[in-house]
Amino acid sequence: VNTHQLQTPALVVDAGGLQHNLDTMAAALPGGRLRPHVKAHKTTALARRQVAAGHRTFTCATICEVEGMAAAGLGDDLLLANEVVDATRLGRVVATGARVTLAVDSEATIDAARDGGVHEVLIDVNVGLPRCGCAPEDAGRLAEMANAKGLSVRGVMGYEGHIVGLPDREQRAHLVEGCMQLLLQAHQAVGGELVSAGGTGTYDLNTWAGEIQAGSYVLMDTAYAQLGLPFVNALTVLATVISVNPAGWAVADCGLKALGMDHGNPRMADGAPVWFCSDEHITFAPTEGSPGYRVGDRVAVVPAHVDPTIAYHQTMHVVDGDAVLESWAVDLRGW
C-alpha cells in the first residue's frame, strides 16, 4: 500500500522516527524504569513495540485502556493512574488474570477499588498540579485505610504535570526536585515498592521516581518539540489539498475533527503558514517563493497536541516514505 491510496485525513507515523524514539527512551530508562503511558497513542500494536523495546509495565488513563491492554495480552502490570468511583469493570479484568493497580486519593476511591474487586492500589499524591491526588501529609492515613479495607498498597504516584512543559530546562529540573521531595515524604509514610511519576518533559530530570510515566515521547508533538528533547516528531496527519484559491490560499481536508486543538493550531510540515481550521478543513498559504499547491497534492499536518489528535482516529499507519508498512487499529479509544 502506498500513502497515496490512504483515505485522508490519515494518521501517519514515520517508522524511523518511531524507532528512534523507542530506542532513545529505552537507553535512557530501560525496562521497568519506564512505565509507558498508553493514553498518548491508544494503540495496542504500538504498545507491543514498547514491549519489544523492553518495557512490560504500562500506565493507563481510562478503564477502556486497561481492558484493551489486558485483552491484547499486555496485562502483566497495568497502572490506572486515575481515580474511578466504580471499579467493577476493572475487577473483571483482574479476574481474567491481568495485574491491575488503581490510583486512589480518597476514602470513596478506596471503597470503589475494594467493592469493584481490584486488590492493588497506589496512593495518588498531589505534588502541585491542581488535579487529583491527596495532600502529601494525608498519604499515610489513606494507605492505612486501604490496608485496613484489605487492599495491598504498592506505593505512591504523583504527577508533576504543571512542570513537564516548562521551556526552561534548569527551571524544570529545579521544580521537579521540589515536587519529588513531597512525593518521597509521602512514600516514607506509605511504603511499598513503587514511586511512580514523571512525563516526557522530565523523563531524564526526575531521578527521584523509580519509574517514569512518559507517553508522548514515542510520537511527540509541536508543544513538546520546543523543549529540546532527543525525541523527534514521528506523527503527522496526512491530508489532501481539495481547493486552491488564486487569491493566495489552499485548503486541505484535515480539520477540527482530526486534530487536538487545545494547544492551538497545528503547523504544516512544509512550513506553510496555517490560517485557521474548520470542522473538516485547514486553510493555509503557500510559503513565499514556493510553487504553490495543486488540487490533489498530499500535505502533512503536524498536530500541536498528539494525545487528543489520535483519539479522533480509527487507524494509525506506519510508513517509510510513501510506503505503508503497517496499519494499526487505534483500539483503546473511548471510556
Added chain:
Amino acid sequence: VNTHQLQTPALVVDAGGLQHNLDTMAAALPGGRLRPHVKAHKTTALARRQVAAGHRTFTCATICEVEGMAAAGLGDDLLLANEVVDATRLGRVVATGARVTLAVDSEATIDAARDGGVHEVLIDVNVGLPRCGCAPEDAGRLAEMANAKGLSVRGVMGYEGHIVGLPDREQRAHLVEGCMQLLLQAHQAVGGELVSAGGTGTYDLNTWAGEIQAGSYVLMDTAYAQLGLPFVNALTVLATVISVNPAGWAVADCGLKALGMDHGNPRMADGAPVWFCSDEHITFAPTEGSPGYRVGDRVAVVPAHVDPTIAYHQTMHVVDGDAVLESWAVDLRGW
C-alpha cells in the same frame, strides 16, 4: 436506564431542548427550506428526528456521512457540501439508488465527480470565507465545464462562514446580504434549482438562499448561545467528580478527549469556574457559597463547540431529567 448508570464522560441530549430546537427551526424554515447539516451531530437517529420535523434533504461534510445516511435510508437528497478528489465511494452510494450531489470548485473536482460516478454537482462559490469555492465570476465557466463533461449542475452553494458567528445581529444581516449578492450573481451564470447557503447564525437573516444548511441549531453550544438565537443548549457532557481537594478545587472525568477545544474551555452547567482541562480531566472550583462537591457527584459540562465534541463520542443519550429515553449511536464518525 438512569443517567447515574451511564459510564462517564457521556454525551447527553435533553429531550425537551432537542424538540424545542427541532420545532422552532421547522416553523421558521419548513421542509426543504432547511437542508440540515449532519456534521453537527453525526447521528442518523437524530437525522430521523429532523425527517420527522419535515426535512428530507441533508447536507454532509464527509464521504462517511453520505455513506451512513444513505445506508440508513436517509438518502433522498444528500449534498456533500465539500470538495473531494476521489469520488469513487460516492459513486457506489449513487449506484445504490441514493441521490448524491457533490460540491465542485475546480476542474480537478469536476473530473473527480465524473470519474467516480457522481452525476449531479453544485458549483461551490467563495462568498468571503477563505476556504473552498471558486470566485463568483468563475462559476459560469465551471458550470459549462461540468455540463460538457456530462454532469448535471443543480445550482450553487456559498457558505458565509465568516459571518455566522458575529455577535452583532445588524452586522450579520448587513454582511450576509453582500455575500448573497455574490452568490446570486454566480447563480445567474450557473442556473439550476438550488441556491444553498447559510448556517445557524444566519438562518433567519439569509433570505436570499433557497435553502439553509444549518446544523448546530439542533443541539447548540456556548459559542452560538451568545447570539440570542431562539435555540437552547440541548447537549452536555455528563461527568463524574473523581477527586475533591480541600484547597478548593474538584476534578471530573471529562477532558480534552471528550470535548472540542478550538473555541476554548467548556463551562460547567452549574456556573462553577473552569480552571483547565487535561486529557481525561476537568479541574474546576465550587462557586462561592455553594456546598461544594463530593466524589461521585455527577456534573454537567457544556462544550464550547458541539461538532468536534460529538465526534469524540460513540453514543449520544437522550434524557428527560435523570431518565435515559434513548441511546443513539454516533454512527457517522470518521472519513
